[in-house]
Amino acid sequence: MEFNALPINEKVANNVRRVESVVNTAVRGYEKLASLVGGGRKGPYDDKNFEFVGGARDNLRMKHYDKSLRLLWKAEHHLPQGNFRDMTKDEKVFMSQAKQTLNKKERIQIDRFSSDEYKELINREYTQEQKQAIINILSIIGHGEAYAWMVAAEVLTDCKSTGGRAALTMQVLEEAKHFVVLRELMLAWDCEIPRFTVWEYIVLERTLKSTGMEKFFGMNVVVENVAMGIFGMLGELPGLEILKMFHLDESRHTALPYNYFEEMPMTWWQKNSPFAQFRRLMMVLPAVPMMASLEKDMAVLGVDSLEFGGAMLRKIAHMKDRVGFNTFIPSSVLKEFVNDAFNVYASYSRPDHTTRRFVEADTVMGEDMQAIEKELFDLYSTGKKVSELASRKILDWRNAA
Ligand SMILES: [Fe+2]
Ligand SMILES: [Fe+2]
Numbered sequence: 001m002e003f004n005a006l007p008i009n010e011k012v013a014n015n016v017r018r019v020e021s022v023v024n025t026a027v028r029g030y031e032k033l034a035s036l037v038g039g040g041r042k043g044p045y046d047d048k049n050f051e052f053v054g055g056a057r058d059n060l061r062m063k064h065y066d067k068s069l070r071l072l073w074k075a076e077h078h079l080p081q082g083n084f085r086d087m088t089k090d091e092k093v094f095m096s097q098a099k100q101t102l103n104k105k106e107r108i109q110i111d112r113f114s115s116d117e118y119k120e121l122i123n124r125e126y127t128q129e130q131k132q133a134i135i136n137i138l139s140i141i142g143h144g145e146a147y148a149w150m151v152a153a154e155v156l157t158d159c160k161s162t163g164g165r166a167a168l169t170m171q172v173l174e175e176a177k178h179f180v181v182l183r184e185l186m187l188a189w190d191c192e193i194p195r196f197t198v199w200e201y202i203v204l205e206r207t208l209k210s211t212g213m214e215k216f217f218g219m220n221v222v223v224e225n226v227a228m229g230i231f232g233m234l235g236e237l238p239g240l241e242i243l244k245m246f247h248l249d250e251s252r253h254t255a256l257p258y259n260y261f262e263e264m265p266m267t268w269w270q271k272n273s274p275f276a277q278f279r280r281l282m283m284v285l286p287a288v289p290m291m292a293s294l295e296k297d298m299a300v301l302g303v304d305s306l307e308f309g310g311a312m313l314r315k316i317a318h319m320k321d322r323v324g325f326n327t328f329i330p331s332s333v334l335k336e337f338v339n340d341a342f343n344v345y346a347s348y349s350r351p352d353h354t355t356r357r358f359v360e361a362d363t364v365m366g367e368d369m370q371a372i373e374k375e376l377f378d379l380y381s382t383g384k385k386v387s388e389l390a391s392r393k394i395l396d397w398r399n400a401a
Pocket of ligand 1: 174
């Protein structure tokens with residue numbers, strides 16, 4: 001390529017470079033000093049290495065950002081009766097081609113959700129009492145998604161490394177999608193959408209007010225497990241199949257703290273600070289009265305809220321141990337305490353109640369979602385990395401056995 005290079009004054013150009021270098025040293029030096037007293041550079045970005053502070057961490061990027069993009073689902077496709085227009089032209093062409101390969105019965109199955117027939121479907125399938133119970137239960141996570149969106153956006157500003165930020169960026173996007181899609185879905189049910197219960201309010205506000213990466217505990221360990229439990233419980237019901245897509249996203253989010261801290265481990269103090277341990281415990285305990293608040297609505301759907309709560313607590317305890325979020329009370333004791341509390345409540349509220357192991361129950365429906373959770377929790381319990389490589393190895397081993 002031929003360019004008509006313009007003449008420059010080399011001497012001036014060198015002086016300009018030198019002045020910039022001196023001012024740069026002065027400004028960076030001042031910022032470094034100021035950072036010792038809480039001021040200094042705000043952006044945790046390392047321009048010398050073209051990375052965010054914390055390094056590249058490509059593992060995190062691949063496990064969460066790349067994987068999220070691969071599994072990204074479009075609301076326009078899964079909730080065609082909504083007003084979302086998020087599919088590209090190519091995706092629409094692909095979908096219409098895919099549709100042509102379906103037989104008549106399968107096409108009817110898909111088309112029924114793409115028209116006003118959706119409302120007819122839910123009115124045919126559910127009584128008003130059942131509809132309201134479903135909306136009451138879904139509202140817990142509807143509000144929860146709004147907080148997950150806010151919390152993820154804050155964690156994004158606090159987390160380190162390029163891979164970590166890429167992972168959190170996808171979580172912010174997915175929580176935003178969860179909130180707006182779930183809202184649209186719930187509004188179509190023509191039911192009153194209740195406010196927060198105070199138990200939920202406490203957990204979510206405490207999560208948002210937690211500092212730095214401690215937010216991972218409230219959000220990815222506690223709230224995501226509640227979400228997975230609710231989506232897992234409702235995702236097989238007619239008209240609610242889209243919740244399986246949510247369940248898939250949330251299972252990936254619950255693995256994020258483990259993967260993140262494996263790359264950038266917590267300090268001893270972050271794990272064991274008495275203040276942090278107390279706060280974590282106070283975030284888990286409101287789940288006990290919350291299950292009593294949910295009992296009536298879940299009972300309408302044939303689900304025992306104490307079994308739901310027991311399963312949820314067991315999963316939270318499991319994940320918090322694996323990640324290293326200590327609480328004063330060890331998980332095995334915490335589980336017994338919660339089991340006792342549920343039994344005390346049941347013996348007071350249910351005639352003929354005999355003591356049961358609520359913490360060993362499970363309320364996840366359908367083979368797909370059960371398989372996802374099994375894989376997730378097996379990986380946690382065998383102490384393997386939550387990665388595709390490790391999961392492949394374990395699955396191979398399981399098949400061989
Ligand atoms: Fe979510
Ligand atoms: Fe999530």
